[in-house]
Amino acid sequence: MMLQDIDAVIFDLDGSLVDSMWIWEQIDIEYLGRFGIALPDNLQYEIEGKSFSETAHFFKERFQISDPLQKIKDDWNEMAWNKYSYEVPLKNGADSFLAYCKANDIKLGIATSNSRELVMNVAAVHGLEHYFDCIMTGCDVEKGKPAPDIYLAVADALKVDPSRCLVFEDIIPGILAGKAAGMKVCAVEDAYSEAIRAEKKELADYYIKDYTDFSSLY
Structure with missing residues (x-):
């Protein structure tokens, strides 16, 4: 149900796609x-x-x-x-979920506050370059999260209406950014933000422990 009417999935990087x-x-x-x-x-x-x-x-x-x-x-x-x-692994099940999205013509993007050098390093180390149609950093837009700038910019680059985008985020400013962009947001469990799990669940549309929650799709 989470992917119903979704044409693009956009990931935050740290804490959402990788354990970093x-x-x-x-x-x-x-x-x-x-x-x-x-x-x-x-x-x-x-x-x-x-x-x-x-x-x-x-x-x-x-x-x-x-x-x-x-x-x-x-x-x-x-x-x-x-x-x-x-030392930085992918979140559990992330590789299978990315492959599923790609196989089902769901466009993929990254919207990270990290540096381009490090996000490209992560993509290369884990062999992810071919999955993503757009990789954008907070330095590419005027305002960082919780402003919606980066998510709107990725949606524009992917040529997908924001309402048909699903965002994966692990921190409150990122969740707020995705919601402000008019997108559906799935909060991702992460040890760093364990103390605010309840608030993340309240603010987001969905919540997952990790991407093995999608294993029934494959």
Whole structure:
């Protein structure tokens, strides 16, 4: 029923398509430690949904980092590269679900707040390049999530009406972005957002533990 009247499926990346949310707290601790700064307790909440560029700007202003924005982003990409290459798995059942969508002419897109370098790395490592008709990052649009910009941009690139798109998201700003774009949204369970599971279920149209919930389709 979830895929009824759906012409395109659009995935957030981190926490929705791959299990990677856990690495960013480690990277933030290490990165801020270079400047003698302890990780603030609420940092992850403050940057949720921001694009890679917006987050770099936030860090520069919040922590008074003198490095140029591009160097901040380059440092993060370098720190994350090996983890995304060797330590970040797909969500359970994601590969089978992607294959099902492709076989049934459902267009596929990615709408991520992460950097293009890292999302392309993930796609290459897991052999996903041929599945996706559009890969877009928050840096490609004016406003990051919870603004609907990135989801509307992906729908436009796919030439699909937003009302016929299904979004998979794991965090509140992403769910709100998908809903604001006029799309159906399925919340995805993730350990990082376990504490707000009830709120995710309330805001989204659907909720899954992982993509093995679709196994009856194949």
